[in-house]
Amino acid sequence: MRTTTTRRRYAAAAVACSTGLLLSAAVAFAAAPARGTATSGASTCLAANTQVWLGLGGGGGYAGGVAVPLEFSNVGHRTCALNGYPGVSAYRDGFMQVGPAAVRGTQAHAVVTLAPGGTAHAVLTITDWGAVCGGPVTADGLKVYPPGQRAAKPIDFSVQACAHRAVLGVGPVRAGVGVPGYITQ
Numbered sequence: 001m002r003t004t005t006t007r008r009r010y011a012a013a014a015v016a017c018s019t020g021l022l023l024s025a026a027v028a029f030a031a032a033p034a035r036g037t038a039t040s041g042a043s044t045c046l047a048a049n050t051q052v053w054l055g056l057g058g059g060g061g062y063a064g065g066v067a068v069p070l071e072f073s074n075v076g077h078r079t080c081a082l083n084g085y086p087g088v089s090a091y092r093d094g095f096m097q098v099g100p101a102a103v104r105g106t107q108a109h110a111v112v113t114l115a116p117g118g119t120a121h122a123v124l125t126i127t128d129w130g131a132v133c134g135g136p137v138t139a140d141g142l143k144v145y146p147p148g149q150r151a152a153k154p155i156d157f158s159v160q161a162c163a164h165r166a167v168l169g170v171g172p173v174r175a176g177v178g179v180p181g182y183i184t185q
Contacts, residue, residue: 042081042113044148049076052086052144052153055121055178065127069178070170072121072146074114082173083111084147086122090139090161090168091154098139099161102168109172121178125169126159133162147173 055069070088074080088102102124112120129136139159143152161167 042079042111045072045074045080045082045114045146046076047146047149047151047153049074049078049080050146050149050153051075052146052155054124054142054155054157064131065125065167067123067125069121070124070144071119071177072114072173073119074116077116079113079115081111081113082120082147084109085170085172086147087143087145087152088124088168088170089143090141090159091143092138092140094140097143098137099163099168100166102170103166105169105171107172112173112175119177120173120175122173123171123178127167127169129160129162129167132165132167136160137163 051073053071053073055071060067060069070086072082072086085104089100090098092098114120137160139161141157142155142159144155145152159167
């Protein structure tokens with residue numbers, strides 16, 4: 001019993017350290033100027049013209065979890081803008097939310113202007129459930145609410161979540177496509 005408690009404490013400390021490193025990297029990204037940002041009046045991207053997808057591939061792992069780019073593409077015919085953090089939650093059986101919604105980072109954000117066919121990204125982190133809770137709940141996918149939109153975009157993606165503790169984290173939308181292991185700014 002004592003060994004299990006000690007292992008959990010070490011796992012929690014490792015997750016806290018790796019999360020601190022990831023947040024430090026995210027702050028560095030936030031300090032750099034984002035390409036494709038605008039301060040002028042492009043209208044907010046509409047749900048019908050926004051495609052959401054995960055940029056999966058090699059890289060992106062860290063001690064205690066994984067970071068993947070959550071991509072937002074303008075599939076409409078007009079330039080539009082996104083500003084802020086997306087809402088993200090895991091779900092199963094098509095509708096039932098599994099665990100708390102993604103915790104939003106504290107990074108500064110700016111307006112990202114997307115020309116038709118343009119893509120922006122946000123960093124989605126998934127913490128290993130073993131460091132957060134005693135047993136996982138398998139989610140079938142993610143529901144993503146792009147910034148400024150009220151309609152969720154579903155993404156089929158199996159993820160192990162905790163029923164009462166957050167394993168998901170999300171950063172603000174940034175210009176450019178994110179690449180696993182090297183998230184562009």
